[in-house]
Amino acid sequence: MKAEVKLMNFTLLSLAISASLLTLSGCSTSNTNISPPFRMPTSAPSEKPNQPFYVEFEKFTLANGLEVIFHIDRSAPVVAVTLAAHVGSAREKVGKTGFAHLFEHLLFLESEN
Numbered sequence: 001m002k003a004e005v006k007l008m009n010f011t012l013l014s015l016a017i018s019a020s021l022l023t024l025s026g027c028s029t030s031n032t033n034i035s036p037p038f039r040m041p042t043s044a045p046s047e048k049p050n051q052p053f054y055v056e057f058e059k060f061t062l063a064n065g066l067e068v069i070f071h072i073d074r075s076a077p078v079v080a081v082t083l084a085a086h087v088g089s090a091r092e093k094v095g096k097t098g099f100a101h102l103f104e105h106l107l108f109l110e111s112e113n
Contacts, residue, residue, distance in 0.1 A: 057071040088100045 055071060057069050059067065059069045061067050085103075087103060089097070092099060
């Protein structure tokens with residue numbers, strides 16, 4: 001029993017010393033590894049600054065009134081979906097309040113109803 005207690009105390013002491021050394025090693029005051037501040041390039045930009053920004057897209061409305069904007073970008077093998085719902089307490093009609101909160105629960109709390 002005494003040997004187990006000594007071993008446990010030794011293990012805890014070793015862990016405490018190791019954690020202290022790791023913590024203190026991050027407190028170095030040397031500036032040798034700090035990168036210089038970012039500097040803006042001095043060369044002229046490659047594009048005209050007044051050139052309009054345009055992204056090709058398709059827009060259509062489903063039978064239930066949902067507007068869909070669809071854009072394909074094959075520059076990376078990634079799929080992304082963004083949902084913007086024009087709902088909320090600011091859009092509720094007088095006398096019909098609480099629907100935004102209800103929809104929040106239905107969408108994000110996975111209601112079975």
